[in-house]
Amino acid sequence: MNTEKTVLLIGASGGLGNHLTNGLAKAGYNLALHYNNSEIKLNQILDSLNGLNIKYKAYKADITIEKEVEKMAADIKNDFGGIDILINNAGISINAVSWKMKTDDWNKVLSVNLTGPFLCTKHVLPVMKERGWGRVIYMSSVVAQTGVAGTSAYAATKAGLAGLCKTISKEVVKNGITANVISLGYFEAGLLFQIPEDIRSQIKESIPKKEFGDPKEVVECILYLCSNNSSYITGQIINLNGGLY
Numbered sequence: 001m002n003t004e005k006t007v008l009l010i011g012a013s014g015g016l017g018n019h020l021t022n023g024l025a026k027a028g029y030n031l032a033l034h035y036n037n038s039e040i041k042l043n044q045i046l047d048s049l050n051g052l053n054i055k056y057k058a059y060k061a062d063i064t065i066e067k068e069v070e071k072m073a074a075d076i077k078n079d080f081g082g083i084d085i086l087i088n089n090a091g092i093s094i095n096a097v098s099w100k101m102k103t104d105d106w107n108k109v110l111s112v113n114l115t116g117p118f119l120c121t122k123h124v125l126p127v128m129k130e131r132g133w134g135r136v137i138y139m140s141s142v143v144a145q146t147g148v149a150g151t152s153a154y155a156a157t158k159a160g161l162a163g164l165c166k167t168i169s170k171e172v173v174k175n176g177i178t179a180n181v182i183s184l185g186y187f188e189a190g191l192l193f194q195i196p197e198d199i200r201s202q203i204k205e206s207i208p209k210k211e212f213g214d215p216k217e218v219v220e221c222i223l224y225l226c227s228n229n230s231s232y233i234t235g236q237i238i239n240l241n242g243g244l245y
């Protein structure tokens with residue numbers, strides 16, 4: 001199957017990015033796969049797509065630098081003819097209790113997790129609007145809704161995505177474009193494995209479902225939001241969290 005639609009997946013080189021790439025590729029989407037530092041990981045992901053009947057290409061950009069984001073969007077338009085779906089999936093976490101959080105670290109988290117998605121949205125929307133159809137998805141976290149000690153910067157940026165998304169949804173609804181947030185609990189990928197094992201066990205115990213999420217469910221949710229069947233869902237926060245919130 002080939003949908004003829006092009007996805008720009010920001011953070012394709014990360015843990016969830018790998019799962020999303022595979023799921024979107026199997027569903028027939030053409031893929032513009034973004035990375036920043038993890039070129040080797042992204043090349044392995046590209047290798048796994050060999051033989052599939054889709055078009056795909058990698059793009060390097062630091063999403064905190066507007067010129068790099070602008071160039072990436074222009075290059076993808078040139079290579080693929082347009083961008084139909086933007087998945088803002090890059091994110092970092094630097095943790096410390098608020099009174100020990102270095103202001104440089106706070107600013108770094110804000111740049112990657114909030115300014116980055118804003119810049120990607122800003123430079124992709126004009127391309128998306130040309131086709132009168134589009135999907136914008138932001139990856140947030142349950143931490144934004146519950147608060148977790150030590151995550152002030154991360155939680156603030158993930159909460160900020162809700163305001164960004166709701167505003168974008170109002171601005172582009174007339175262009176056939178939806179914008180939604182997926183707010184994740186703890187999934188077996190990427191950032192989860194940065195958490196020390198003893199704390200991971202405590203987190204698992206705190207989840208009503210008593211297990212971490214399977215990334216396949218994130219993929220399925222995103223495939224639904226990317227489809228024509230979700231045109232009436234916009235400006236929403238969709239929670240996948242095993243009952244945590």
Ligand SMILES: NC(=O)c1ccc[n+]([C@@H]2O[C@H](COP(=O)([O-])OP(=O)(O)OC[C@H]3O[C@@H](n4cnc5c(N)ncnc54)[C@H](OP(=O)(O)O)[C@@H]3O)[C@@H](O)[C@H]2O)c1
Nearest residue numbers: 011013014015016036037038062063090091184187190191
């Ligand atoms: N895993 C979970 O359980 C979970 C739970 C809640 C929310 N989330 C959210 O889901 C998203 C993906 O998480 P993950 O677990 O897959 O994390 P991950 O494996 O650490 O991947 C993070 C991604 O962000 C990219 N990135 C970091 N700084 C960047 C920058 N300055 N410019 C461009 N890209 C940058 C990385 O690219 P390079 O490595 O190429 O530099 C990488 O692709 C994040 O937004 C995260 O907050 C994850």
